[in-house]
Amino acid sequence: MTTFETIQQLVKNQDIRISDHGYDELANDGLTAREVVSGAKDAVLLEDYPDYKKGPSILVLQKATNGEVIHVVWGIPQGHKKPVVLVTAYKPNPKRWNKAFTERLK
Numbered sequence: 001m002t003t004f005e006t007i008q009q010l011v012k013n014q015d016i017r018i019s020d021h022g023y024d025e026l027a028n029d030g031l032t033a034r035e036v037v038s039g040a041k042d043a044v045l046l047e048d049y050p051d052y053k054k055g056p057s058i059l060v061l062q063k064a065t066n067g068e069v070i071h072v073v074w075g076i077p078q079g080h081k082k083p084v085v086l087v088t089a090y091k092p093n094p095k096r097w098n099k100a101f102t103e104r105l106k
Contacts, residue, residue, distance in 0.1 A: 002048075003058055004058050004060075007084045010084035016037060016084055017083045017086070018086045019086065019087050019088070029089070036070070036086060040072070042063065043072065044062075046102055055075050055079070061101060068091060069101045070089055072088070
């Protein structure tokens with residue numbers, strides 16, 4: 001199973017933790033944990049970091065409850081199989097991403 005599939009399954013099973021940084025970023029962008037978690041089922045994988053030092057992580061594109069595009073970083077702590085951690089979620093900066101918010105601008 002890929003990191004993305006594993007994370008999707010953990011979210012589906014509600015085996016989730018939200019980092020302190022994640023809560024801060026949610027608040028900064030007016031997002032709720034509930035909407036981010038509920039939107040994870042329709043997430044689109046943008047970047048995969050299977051060898052990240054803190055544990056395998058992914059960056060996905062999701063939609064907020066109001067339909068706005070958001071980026072979410074999900075990870076699994078190094079050396080563990082669960083829980084999935086909502087590391088951060090934010091509204092992407094249009095100056096740093098293409099119009100679909102799927103690729104970083106160079």
